[in-house]
Amino acid sequence: MLNNLKSPRKTVYGLLTAALLSASVFTSAIVALPPAHMAQAEAIAGLDASKSLSPLVEKVMPAVVSVEVKLGDKATDTADSGDGGGDQLPPGLKDFFNQFPQFKNRMPHNPQGGGMALGSGFVLSADGYVVTNNHVVADADSVKVKFQNGDSFDATVIGTDPKTDLALLKIKGGKSFPFVNFSTTEAKVGDYVMAVGNPFGLGGTVTRGIISARGRDIGNGPYDDFLQIDASINKGNSGGPTFNLDGDVIGINTAIYSPSGGSVGIGFAIPAATALNVIESLKTNHKVTRGWLGVQIQPVTADIADTLHLDGTKGALISDLTERSPALKAGLKAGDTIVKVNDIQIVDDRDLAKVIGKVSPGTDVKLAIIRDGKAQTITVTLGTMPNEAPKMANADQGDAAPAAPLAAFGLEVEPAANGKGVKITKIDPKSDAAQTILKEGDTILKVAGSEVTDQASVDEALKKAGDKKVLLLVKTAQGQSFVTLGKAKG
Secondary structure, three states, X not given: OOOOOOXXXXXXXXHEOXXXXXXXXXXXXXXXXXXXXXXXXXXXOOOOOOOOOHHHHHHHHHHEEEEEEEEOXXXXXXXXXXXXXXHHOOHHHHHXXXXXXXXXXXXXXXXXXXXXXXXXXXXOOOOOEXXXXXXXXXXXXXXXXXXXXXXXXXXXXXXXXXXXXXXXXXXXXXXXXXXXXXXXXXXXXXXXXXXXXXXXXXXOEEEEEEEEEXXXXXXXXXXXXXXEEOOOOOXXXXXXXXXXXXXXXXXXXXXXXXXXXXXXXXXXXXXXXXXXHHHHHHHHHOOOOOEEOOXXXXXXXXXXXXXOOOOOOOOEEXXXXXXXXXXXXXXXXXXXXXXXXXXXXXXXXXXXXXXXXXXXXXXXXXXXXXXXXXXXXXXXXXXXXXXXOOOEOOOOOOEOOOOOOEHHHOEEEEEEOOOOOEEEEEEOOOOHHHHOOOOOOOEEEEXXXXXXXXXXXXXXXXXXXXXXXXXXXXXXXXXXXXEEEOOOOO
């Protein structure tokens, strides 16, 4: 758990108990699933959330299941850290199970040579397809699903997608099962919702609340687009559905923000629109394939927009490209700002990842870019997202003989060994540069849009920049990024 609050995104990521929610984020087309024997026979017209939700519960509860997972030997060491693991329980719950041992039998245990985990899920079709979280069934040797009426069935893992933390199961057996549908209407902030799941292995539990926010990025991956809900979500709720008042699934519960491990009213659910496309791809192909551009991107800040002569901060700035990538083949360059994909406005770097991820590999896309202050359109044929992180097009750079310092900006540099860029050897702690991401050992590749190799080329680039802020392209341990520096001193 992180206690450092300097970086909100990293702090949220550190406090998120995504893996603890289980008991131990494409194609753009929307495909309808088979209609038959829906758990809700009809929409619950006029349901008032200020009154009893029992009619809604009666409609949807038959389709909600507990997911019981037998873990493989390699997961044994981590089984106790999952949802509901005995040592992870708050003292109050330990006391509860001591008083009511009949519930303790539903908790995960850790037998010799393996382990057990519990989570939640829901049936999405009459023939027994079940949706849950990837982290619920990861490392599973076997999976069972248990309905609220006590019926239990073996299930097979059809496919998983770690990037969205979704998994699709199939119940073994030929009978027809009650099921629910994904919502086809967009969830809005303030909408009443009801969450159903298997918290702490207790079985079917219902909580209600509202959608608190949309589009949350919790650091889970490049496709983060979570709904935030305030209905109580706890360990064991992972993979469980959140319903609207019509009885349709608007999200799949996957993570919570919690300093204690229990609910504090900040839960995160994968939106139905995202889940439906992923699940259909898993059902058809047993995996998810996404379009791949092959660029490293960053947000456009106000300072960067000013130095690049951009009209506002919308768009995604390319800081680097990967080797043999579709983007490199199409002629994209570091410093280009992507503002549209096929006439879809790109708001920021996260938005680009989500838009490209929804396009099938092999598809041609038209990218509207800004390069050197001028608008251009470049057509790129998307590749397939690789399983492993590809190598960036710019190779690592070494050291060489020292050169004169850039004291006016609080930086001292020396040329890189292969003549590409200058390495930062010292940063004045009182300078503006010290307030940026720059660190000693980073390599400055470009100054004001010009490649630099030594002090002379740096001086020439600074002359071109004049009195304006200076944009640097810097290679760090994490990759390439653009950094703006204020006016030079003196």
